[in-house]
Amino acid sequence: MPRLPRLNLIDIPQHIVQVGHNNLPCFFDDEDYQFYLDSLRNAADQYRVDVHAYVLLPNMIQIIATPRVPEGIPSMMQSLGRRYVQFINHRYRRSGTLWAGRYKSSLIDSDAYLLTCYRYVESRPIYLGLADSMADYAWSSFQHHANLALSTVIKDHRLYMALGDTAAARADAYRELFRYRFDRRLLEYIAETIKLGQILGGDVFKDKIEQISNQRVRPLKRGRPRKSAEKKSVAKPAVKGHDKSSSGNQAVKTLCDASNESATDKHTTTLETGV
Template sequence: MPRLPRLNMPGVAQHVVQRGNNRQATFFGDEDYVLYLDKLKEYGKKYQVAIHAYVLMTNHVHLLVTPSTNDGVSKLMQSLGRYYVRYVNQTYNRTGTLWEGRFKSTLVDSEHYFLLVSRYIELNPVAADMVNHPVEYPWSSYHGNAEDKKIALLTPHASYLELGTSQKKRKAAYRELFKHHIPDYTIKEIQDATSKAWVLGNDRFKAQIEKQTGRRASPLPRGGDRKSKGYRENKVL
């Protein structure tokens, strides 16, 4: 099956995932995480991409971002990836590729999925049995979105701002969300949409994206599109 083109739309949030080659480690010490976040901030500003949530795992990265231009996310990830690979190769006297290839991404229906994806990202260390609660993991946006740490690279999304009329109330409401389990089917929905370049959203949002981009936002039902003329003509009776 040919690889689907990425969907990029200014003003629409994206969930971005980049993994280490063969799922090998991409971060080796605290200084690596610090440098990556510093460059994420730099290139996010340069290419007008707002960063809302992130987690840096040992061998992969999750980001929740909103670009202001069609190619902002691609330019951000390309520049960040190239810089970080050079840094790692020089620092650890290694050669060759570090990342798995092109990053994965999906458009996110902010009204229905933004806060779910944000929680999913920050819960990654818990899902990996690295910590019992996201507050225990130092390399995620949880400390800025839910706690008192000031993280300069973060830009609050409208969905986050709607949680309360003050920063204190928003953080408290956001922490409260983590008391509720994300259903397994929702986690799978997020993972499938991101890995397969489908759109993460309700039917109305998907239809809107299809109309604007001319590309399908979700896979065809198994057995083909039963509404299509081609399916009816080729159906074996």
């Protein structure tokens, strides 16, 4: 299936994922994690991107962010990737690539899915067995949202701020969101949108994005295109013993309307390990 164009629209949040080359580790000790976070903060400030949530995993990063200027996120990710790879290669005396190609991203319908994406990103360490609780994992934004430790990387989204009038009230309301486990279908849906570069949102949101970007955001239907014209009439062959001059030598129409198969394949694929 052809990749849809990657959209970068001002004030529309994105879910960003970047995976290590061949799923190999990208972080090797605490200093690496801290250097990446410091670089993320600097790049986000430089290119005017608001980072709302993140998790750094041994072989992957996931970020929820909103660009405030055109091309803010591509510029941030390019600068961040280059700076971090140089740091790792120098520190460990290695060379070559660190990431598995370009990052993947998906626009988010914030009113419907933003806080769900927060939960998705920050719960990754639990699903991967890296920590017993999200509060124990130092390299995600959960501690910030749960009012356990302030992050200088995070700029809170209006929907998080609407959870309460004080930091404590917002943290209590946010922790309540984690009381129930994710529905498996929702997990797969979020993972699939990232893998395929699709939009996380309903038809109304997708219509809005198509109008803003003047680009198609839905994948094309699979299969052969529908035939738009009938085949030309074919002359009926003469039958032996009949009068060739009779008016029975008529044309026979052959209708070739193709069936309109509109069923859409449903994918249940998930991303690389850990997504």
